[in-house]
Amino acid sequence: MDKIAVLDFGGQYAHLIANRVRRLNVYSEILDPETKAEDLKDYKGIIFSGGPESVYDANSPKADDAILNLGVPILGICYGHQLLAHMQGAEVKHEPDSREYGLAEVEVKKAEGLFAGLDSKEQVWMSHGDSVMELPPGYEVIGSTRSGEWAALANFEKNFYGTQFHLEVTHTEHGMKMLENFLDLCQVKREWSIEKFIEEEIEVVKKKVQDKKVFMLVSGGVDSTVAFVLLDKALGSDRVYGLFVDTGLLRKNERQQVEESLKGAGFENLHVADASEMYFQALNGIYDPEAKRKIIGDLFLKVQANVSEELGLNPDDWLLGQGTIYPDTIESGGTRHAAVIKTHHNRVARIEELLKQGKLIEPLAQLYKDEVRAVGEKLGLSKSLVWRHPFPGPGLGVRCLCAQEEKYPHNHTLLENKINEELKEKGLQAYILPIQSVGVQGDFRTYRNPLVIHGDVSFDEMDAIATDVINRNDELNRVLWMCYPSKIEEMNVQKVFMTRERVELLQEADAVVNDFIVEKGLLQDIWQFPTVLIPLSINREFGEAIVLRPVQSTEAMTASFYKMNMDLVSELTERLMKVEGITGVFYDVTNKPPGTIEWE
Structure with missing residues (x-):
């Protein structure tokens, strides 16, 4: 070939x-x-x-x-x-x-x-x-x-x-x-196809697993579900056992929906473990996004080991299965000269050890999201499963930001004044937020401040402004548009970490967003819609703010922010402001790069 x-x-x-x-x-x-x-x-x-x-x-x-x-x-x-x-x-x-x-x-x-x-x-x-x-x-x-x-x-x-x-x-x-x-x-011949990948990967799985069985970590998302089905096809249901971990960081009613969707797809060999208390205890006092991701990833393995022990499974007879796809390994610095953008939960150090020991099976690790969906369809999964919005393995843990103190660029007053001078002729006002988020620029990870812009402007104009502002200012990696309030008079950083109460607040806001896009028929137009909780109260002493991050993408390596109809943005903002504890709503108008899809 x-x-x-x-x-x-x-x-x-x-x-x-x-x-x-x-x-x-x-x-x-x-x-x-x-x-x-x-x-x-x-x-x-x-x-x-x-x-x-x-x-x-x-x-x-x-x-x-x-x-x-x-x-x-x-x-x-x-x-x-x-x-x-x-x-x-x-x-x-x-x-x-x-x-x-x-x-x-x-x-x-x-x-x-x-x-x-x-x-x-x-x-x-x-x-x-x-x-x-x-x-x-x-x-x-x-x-x-x-x-x-x-x-x-x-x-x-x-x-x-x-x-x-x-x-x-x-x-x-x-x-x-x-x-x-x-x-x-x-002058190459065109001889490659998804069917060939499935055929070859089934043989690879059989050769690697041999006479062992696979303990599969299932999130209910597209990747882990397709991996589960592919392993099941290669080995048979009696040799693939699914574990769904309720981390407490799931979307509202996610656990129930996952159980129903997998059982509806014909999978009975699924065990559900409620580990939410363990996760909140481990994340208590943790602010750094990389530390959060690593804790979440390590705990997946700890829960798996506990469940294996409870069920009396012999570790020597089992391999660990994951729905890892290639962007997870790339952003975790998985190739020799790659920089770490963010450590994915399925690429923590202990997972890498298992990989080296040959105790890990990841049938989709060479594929991107679009290819995973194509494999899922070829394997007979329903469109509702294959085309649901991606949801990160660490769940809302990477959408619930934490803060110890306010963090501004060292020159933030001068920088803010300079940007406002440039935007003045457009009738726009800009504010640098005293928090930071993860981004990617020139193949490197960035951890920098977002800029929020307020004024009467279209999303097409915001697209050009955001690209220009970030290209010319190293201190920034995201630009937001302010949906509410109409003016920022004060911003107060809330010194908070991951708590059950904060996650429940985010779950409510996330449910409002998801119900809204289903109601308005936007589900197929938007590739992914993270709803982010940031520890920042706007014009009040206490409370938090929501960032809307809808994107369009194919494989998650690049993305454009979704340009929602402005009337719909206003309607969604009104609904979110009815959620108790929310003091402001922003709309992320950053493409990837320079901003990653998830904020952490």
Whole structure:
């Protein structure tokens, strides 16, 4: 079978490139960046992924120079674009004025090769701080942006191409067309499919599990449900046992709904453990989001061990099963050169130990959400199960922010004044919030402050403003639009951590949101809708605020905020303000990057 090699330099989207190649029915493999040219001679083409490093750093990942002499097409993306140029003598520099995060417009200079069939202007997705500063020998510019003259380069004679933007993400409008052009240049046969994945993964599961059984951690979400079904198909119901842990961090009535949906799908071998008290005790006094995630992940294993002991199961006869998908491993720094964005509950240290010991089975670990759904449909799961909104394994634990004290950027007054001066002509007012959230910029994790903007403005205008503000201000990684109140007179950070009472408040608000989008027929339009509780009272001494975070995405590696009708936003805000304890409502207008989908 013809195949494409993706050299993984640690970028957030490295595996997404392979996903996109497979979507075009071509088999692809992800390889170490230091793979020797000799080992790449059987591949029809090579793609250099993005990555969080700078090519001029001594310890940054490099590629074998001999790859350039293999005579096959090469495509460099972001860091890969910079490295490809650098390997051929071009200068790469960190230029603050050239960095770009989010949507950009490329002017197509030459619609040939990689750019064959494209329009004169193309919408693309950027996430970089460094830039190529000159042409390598034999290259010409085929695309430029407002901030970067050398945004896309080509050596047509050798079929070498580089793009500073990420053509593999859905927000690059014709990215799949570019990738298809590259595959055409590689002259590969289209022989890969989801059916082949299922067929091969069933054999992999049988070989790995052998005569053992699988103890499967089931959340009721799409990933764990599809993994459960795939394991069941490979091994049979008598060898797969499901454990659903009620952490106390679930959505309102989630436990009951999960039990009913799994039993409705024909799964009787499911055990439910109520561990909520254990979770709240362990999270008492914990404020740091990474610490929260690790505690939640470790407790999953502790509960599993307790249940195994109660049921008298011999640990030597069982493997642990999880519905881990690839974004979980990527954002947890799961490849050699990747930076940690946030540790997923299924990637804590103890899970990694089990993985090394061969005691963990994760049949979906090479897939993205869109592929998982395709597998679920092929396995016969109902659309209601396969297409329900994603819900994070740590549950509301990553949507209920905690605070010890107010946290502002060191220059927050000057920064706020500067931004307000820039926004004044638009009739807008901006406030920096004294809390922080997780984001991702240039393949690195950020933990920075959100900016909230108030005024009469459309979501299309907010989209452009948010991208511009974050690109030009390192201290910020999110922009919010203020739904209520109309003006901020005072903000008081509540010094609180995870408590049952706070989670119950969030459950009520989350239920209001979910009921609303079902009632208004928005469920299919929105890919995921986190409702976030932030420990900030607005214009009152006590209380908290809600952040609405609806997004549109395909695979969770990139996302655009959902632009809800403004009348519906007002109606939803009114309903939320009736929930006792809520003092304000904000709407997150940040794309990913720079903001992650979840706030923690």
